Amino acid sequence: MNLRPCIHVLLLIAAPFAAAQESARQWLTDMNAAFSGLSYDGVFSFYSGSDLASLRIVHMVVDGEQRERLVHLNGAPREIVRSGEDVACIMLPGDELLELEANIPAGPFARAFIRRYDQISAHYGFDFFGEDRVAGRSAVRLAVSPLDEDRFGYRLWLDKETRLLLRSELIDADGQRLEIFQFNTLRLGDEVTAQALEPASYQGEIRSYLHLAAKPAVPVQTPDVEWHTSWVPAGFVMATADVRRRPDNLASINTMMYSDGLAAFSVFIEDMPKAGAASMVSRSGATVAVTHLTPGPENREHLITVVGELPTDTAQRIAQSIEFRSQL
Amino acid sequence: MSEKLKEAVSAAVDDEADEFELRRVLDEVHKDAGLKLAWERYHLVGAVLREERLTPDRGLRERVWAELEFSAETDKSVVLPEPAEPVADAPASRLNRLTGLAVAASVALAVVLVGWNFTSTPDSAPAVVAVQDSSPGFVEAEVSAGNATITQAMVTDQDQTRLTALMLAHAQNRGMSQPGLAAFTKMVTYQRR
Numbered sequence: 001m002n003l004r005p006c007i008h009v010l011l012l013i014a015a016p017f018a019a020a021q022e023s024a025r026q027w028l029t030d031m032n033a034a035f036s037g038l039s040y041d042g043v044f045s046f047y048s049g050s051d052l053a054s055l056r057i058v059h060m061v062v063d064g065e066q067r068e069r070l071v072h073l074n075g076a077p078r079e080i081v082r083s084g085e086d087v088a089c090i091m092l093p094g095d096e097l098l099e100l101e102a103n104i105p106a107g108p109f110a111r112a113f114i115r116r117y118d119q120i121s122a123h124y125g126f127d128f129f130g131e132d133r134v135a136g137r138s139a140v141r142l143a144v145s146p147l148d149e150d151r152f153g154y155r156l157w158l159d160k161e162t163r164l165l166l167r168s169e170l171i172d173a174d175g176q177r178l179e180i181f182q183f184n185t186l187r188l189g190d191e192v193t194a195q196a197l198e199p200a201s202y203q204g205e206i207r208s209y210l211h212l213a214a215k216p217a218v219p220v221q222t223p224d225v226e227w228h229t230s231w232v233p234a235g236f237v238m239a240t241a242d243v244r245r246r247p248d249n250l251a252s253i254n255t256m257m258y259s260d261g262l263a264a265f266s267v268f269i270e271d272m273p274k275a276g277a278a279s280m281v282s283r284s285g286a287t288v289a290v291t292h293l294t295p296g297p298e299n300r301e302h303l304i305t306v307v308g309e310l311p312t313d314t315a316q317r318i319a320q321s322i323e324f325r326s327q328l
Numbered sequence: 329m330s331e332k333l334k335e336a337v338s339a340a341v342d343d344e345a346d347e348f349e350l351r352r353v354l355d356e357v358h359k360d361a362g363l364k365l366a367w368e369r370y371h372l373v374g375a376v377l378r379e380e381r382l383t384p385d386r387g388l389r390e391r392v393w394a395e396l397e398f399s400a401e402t403d404k405s406v407v408l409p410e411p412a413e414p415v416a417d418a419p420a421s422r423l424n425r426l427t428g429l430a431v432a433a434s435v436a437l438a439v440v441l442v443g444w445n446f447t448s449t450p451d452s453a454p455a456v457v458a459v460q461d462s463s464p465g466f467v468e469a470e471v472s473a474g475n476a477t478i479t480q481a482m483v484t485d486q487d488q489t490r491l492t493a494l495m496l497a498h499a500q501n502r503g504m505s506q507p508g509l510a511a512f513t514k515m516v517t518y519q520r521r
Contacts, residue, residue: 046513053517072516080512087504089515096520103493109504181513212504239505244497257501264505266498276487287498287514289491305491307498 024126024142030163031156035059036066038162041196042135042186043073048179048285058196067197079199085212090205101208105244105253105268108213120261123147123235132157134166135183144262149173150233150314151263152286162188170286170309178286213242227254227269227296231321233314235260246270265308265315267322272301281312288312292319297326492518 039060046053054073061067065084072078078097079090091098127143139157146153157167166186170179236258244253254269272278278293286309296302306319336353496518502511 046517048514048517051517051519053513055513055516070512070516075519078516080516087512097515097518100489100493100496100518103489104497104500105494109501210500210504240501255497255501257498257505259505264498264502266494266501268494268497273486273490275484276490277483280483280487280491282488282491282495284495287495289495291491305494307491307494 021121021126027158027163031158031165034162034164039192040188041192042183044183046181060192060197069197077202081199087210089208090199092202093204102248106247107244108211123260135186139166152309226325228323228325229321230323232258232318263309265306265310268305270303272303288315290315290319296324
């Protein structure tokens with residue numbers, strides 16, 4: 001039997017497929033570059049499970065330093081401004097986010113190591129699926145589909161001219177949309193003024209700061225203690241690891257973040273609180289949080305919390321795989 | 329034991345009783361050994377009907393008492409009798425101490441996983457208790473599946489706050505590690521449910 005015609009047919013199918021994969025990776029790389037390199041000022045909608053929010057984002061590179069401003073347009077007035085590696089969150093007294101802040105582990109953030117888009121094709125497939133119009137601009141649609149059940153998929157609308165992300169949908173295995181991000185209006189390039197980067201001044205405003213530490217990401221390790229993740233989905237690598245403290249009681253929390261280049265999850269390890277449930281699952285849109293109890297140093301119970309944009313089963317499997325290993 | 333009381337116990341076991349009725353039934357169950365047996369038998373029958381393999385949880389009733397006492401601290405309009413026996417609190421059963429019937433004030437959209445820390449085999453689906461958004465009082469709990477010992481967990485406001493805070497900490501992790509502030513969107517749009 002002559003296989004040559006079959007091979008020809010296969011080549012005819014495979015060649016454009018490979019070209020699409022290559023081209024898609026390039027579009028994703030360009031999308032990232034557009035996010036950090038372009039000047040833009042726009043209003044976008046964000047839908048996550050049950051809530052629809054409106055925000056304004058302004059971005060510019062000023063004297064080689066990235067400057068950004070994110071403004072919450074509905075409800076409580078909140079702004080986040082960034083100059084290089086310093087991020088400030090501006091709120092007003094009485095904001096419920098302020099109450100929650102006492103519970104958010106604080107500390108310097110280690111610089112993350114995020115995989116490049118040319119390394120993610122082992123875990124996602126890419127398909128262009130036509131063109132569309134978003135915020136009055138022409139967009140190319142790109143589907144990013146997971147090749148296993150341990151991550152979600154994405155539909156991206158990329159600006160034809162600048163490759164900036166104009167709309168994205170995060171979708172689960174059933175095709176359900178868990179999150180939607182979409183620009184409604186957008187100004188680009190010279191239309192953006194540095195003045196738009198200045199936060200509004202609010203009477204009695206409260207600022208809190210986040211700082212990106214200069215130190216590189218290292219595994220969480222002290223001479224005789226190590227927490228170890230014995231299973232993570234294929235392609236996920238550790239992006240950061242550091243030790244934070246809870247602002248209210250100064251309890252230390254080991255924090256690690258893993259990423260496959262698109263999706264990410266964080267692991268938090270702390271002494272089991274005196275009161276509380278041991279096993280919980282809470283989901284908000286695409287983000288799931290699961291907890292698991294495991295023995296740690298001196299056989300004390302530790303509470304493991306995995307938070308990420310992941311299917312629930314995957315997050316649970318990760319949480320249950322975390323072990324303490326004494327180095328003694 | 330009156331038929332009416334039996335019906336009330338049955339409704340309580342099936343989660344069909346309102347909070348007031350539940351308190352009354354628990355009061356009666358405490359006083360009456362026959363009702364205690366009925367309480368446990370109805371739980372077992374319910375589990376068989378739901379095709380669950382259930383280990384009757386004799387501590388359940390006591391824990392419900394403990395939880396009701398807890399919620400009564402903020403609800404002085406209901407006078408509760410003293411429980412007849414203390415709630416078991418062996419140091420070795422820390423996990424069990426943390427579990428109880430899902431009584432929680434304003435637990436928002438938490439899905440509580442139970443069983444998988446206890447006796448579930450690797451292949452068995454964990455029993456899931458979906459705790460719905462609710463005002464203080466009993467939270468509707470629905471046990472969905474599982475080969476595991478059925479134990480219903482309690483999620484407090486503190487637990488939910490802790491989880492929400494860590495969700496935002498994850499958003500910060502993402503935000504600090506990628507270009508564009510878009511990852512901070514989840515933080516900026518935070519709303520207490």
